[in-house]
Amino acid sequence: MTDPRIADPRSRQRQARTTALACLGIVVGMTALAFAFVPLYDLFCKATGFDGTPLRGAAASGPVSQDKMVVHFDTNVAPGLPWRFVAESPQVEAQLGATQTVFFRVTNTGTTPSTGIATFNLQPALTGSYFVKVQCFCFNEQTLKPGETMDFPVVFYVEPGIKADSNTRDLTEMTLSYTYFASKNGQPQAALATPTGTRAN
Template identity: 30%
Template sequence: MRELKMRNQTTLLYSTAGLILTLGLSYAAVPLYRAFCAATGYSGTPMTDRERYSDASRLHPTYSDPFNETKDTERIRISFSATHSDQIPWSFVPEQPEIYVLPGETALTFFKAHNYSDKDIIGIATYNVVPDRIAPYFAKIECFCFEEQKLLAGEVIDLPVFFFLDKDMLEDGETRDVKDVILNYTFFSARRNPVNGQLEPDTDLSKYRVGKDA
């Protein structure tokens, strides 16, 4: 009888520990998923590796092909797209439809968000690039993604994105011929994580994906 009681207690302890671990992982899923994508370029997520752009040599335009110095490097068209969930009463648009950049050349663009409701609202944006294979070379120096943006009732704000395409893309057979890239941002209403109190997008980011590899 005593052994059965101890066995039941052990089973209960393991079950409780498993439940706590599962809950912990679920609450950590969003920041972990976000960090993983930002570090690897998974699912078209632009890189945010600060070591990459701390090297000043990477922040200069590449004018010639690394495999043929007599051939000029073609500029790459970066198109901008903006969407928002149905739950957030905002308008959200890029301020310019596209720009053309050389690998290694820094670029600055802006998105405009307008809270047209009569209430103050906090939103959080996610982002993605298409084609997926360019993501490891799309480096953002500054952007508004995954940061809470509180817009007062009727407020309009400009949101900057400062980025560059790493010149190493020219040495990768999968990306050297990419000539068109789409950068997409999507705004979601924010919810507060009940465990750590942090604000996060009110959506399941593990299911979020913009476009497919072209």
């Protein structure tokens, strides 16, 4: 015997609408999660140092270790931004637990004012949870006039706990890498472009 609910066209229409609304709800939910994932992932990385993201914190107040770590500085400028970008020194030997300051110099080599914003990464990625930035110019828009030069400090320290972690205790060096991108409304443009190196000598 045929189920009258299946034979009724109105019932089939209601079922079709219910199915369509459920599918639409899933699509909307997945889209919302996709947009939320990026800022949530960014917050997670900043809070934990995951994926080579340096931590943000106050100046070091704990004991200073006799151990040291060589910190290399890699500076890059993405295509489309006519800037020269270098660190005052290509590397420093940082005593663990001691606060250090390194200056970075940017110069607009173009003929018009331009605005840039720097992103960063730390390698090996495992060192991110032990590298603490106290002050940094990253993610702050900077506008330079033609020929203008500005110096920006990075204040940081490497936590002594890096030597107590079995995953990082044998490491003797790390690289803090910055890339300047052209910026619009506080966001880096052409973020997928391959940066051209302007590594300090």
